[in-house]
Amino acid sequence: SCLQTREEALADTSLRAANPEGSEEPRKEYEGARNEAGERHGRGRARLPNGDTYEGSYEFGKRHGQGIYRFKNGARYTGEYVRNKKHGQGTFIYPDGSRYEGEWANDLRHGYGVYYYVNNDTYTGEWFAHQRHGQGTYFYAETGSKYVGTWVNGQQEGAAELIHLNHRYQGKFLNKNPVGPGKYIFDVGCEQHGEYRLADMERGEEEEEEELLATVVPKWKATKITELALWTPALPKEPTSADGPGQEGPGAEGAGEPGEEAQALLEGFEGEMEMRPGDEDADVLREEGREYDPDEFHYDMEEGNINFEEEETRQSDLQD
Incomplete structure (x- = not known):
């Protein structure tokens, strides 16, 4: 003993x-x-x-x-x-x-x-006091997706890019979920701009905003579709009043209306979505390896x- x-x-x-x-x-x-x-x-x-x-x-x-x-x-x-x-x-x-x-x-x-990780996922990047913190890349072995961006106290938080097999998302993250303005970039040569918004929910008397954000998954609201623009490390800007919801128009300089193929692909992505486009296994994607x-x-x-x-x-x- x-x-x-x-x-x-x-x-x-x-x-x-x-x-x-x-x-x-x-x-x-x-x-x-x-x-x-x-x-x-x-x-x-x-x-x-x-x-x-x-x-x-x-x-x-x-x-x-x-x-x-x-x-x-x-x-x-x-x-x-x-x-x-x-x-x-x-x-x-x-x-x-x-x-x-x-x-x-x-x-x-x-x-x-x-x-x-034992499930074949990997994290490569910065650590602080035993936690993922700073810039890092997390690769999800089961889906082939990867998160490239900022981490805070072990959580995906800040500016980042979530890369899938045939498209990627650029924007901000909080509590492992995208929040605020961002854009999806598709391999067919077009971009979909929009914003992740929290669904309208009644907050309990003692429920804090941070607790609400931790339990609610934001929904995607598309605002416009453009041809592919040159990538810039800066985050997508907030849509202006001239770019009202549902409007389509030019994006960055040199961009214009997307082709018919892109329009057909993106048609199902307009409006609100509970998942990120293409994330049939969204729950699997969000499940990270055990440390x-x-x-x-x-x-x-x-x-x-x-x-x-x-x-x-x-x-x-x-x-x-």
Whole structure:
């Protein structure tokens, strides 16, 4: 049991005190270099009391430099450490087979990295404090679509482009849904301009606007169709009063009326829609891969549940 493991660790500490360096220890918990103070320093290999193992560099008793930490449940981290914390470049393979390759800071995914999800989705981009944050691209393996744009605290939020197999959408996102003005660009050579609007709903007495946005999927209202314009990184402008709802007219400079083929394709997309055009599997598209959070890996100890990072440090402290 965990309690027995801690008792055994304490017993081993007493045995090491009775058997100084150079004599045979009953359990070889650590093999490697030490400094004059007896601290682990240099290359070494440790088997921790809970069954985890670490092999790599130490500095003044702490994991520091390149190393491999293997958890007893099959998870594994290979990369850089700074004073017992994952810090720098590293790869973490999680128990379900998903993995993160990239930058770490203070035991958290932080900086630039790639997360390979167990459902074959991928996220490539910026991370902040263990969450997708900044610029990044999420690829949905099942639909072949991808979101390229801004993330805030793990959510799709801000200017972005959602790319499908035969068309793409440019606009703003909030709570993983498009909001406000935007445009669909189709491979047949035309664009459909419009706006995602929230359906008129009565708000409860204590219901905040943010709570309403989180539960309601905006609907698309088309305003005009034009020929394909040159792409610009700026977001589509708000439609002016001259471009009233339902009107068709020129878009960007050089654009004009779309051809008959484009008109026929877009005819079904006029008015309000509950899904983005072409998203037959809209629910699948919005379902992203599962990530492991820092507090998700737990060991049952007598004091209660503690996470993987705490356990790494805890087990090291039990050794010396």
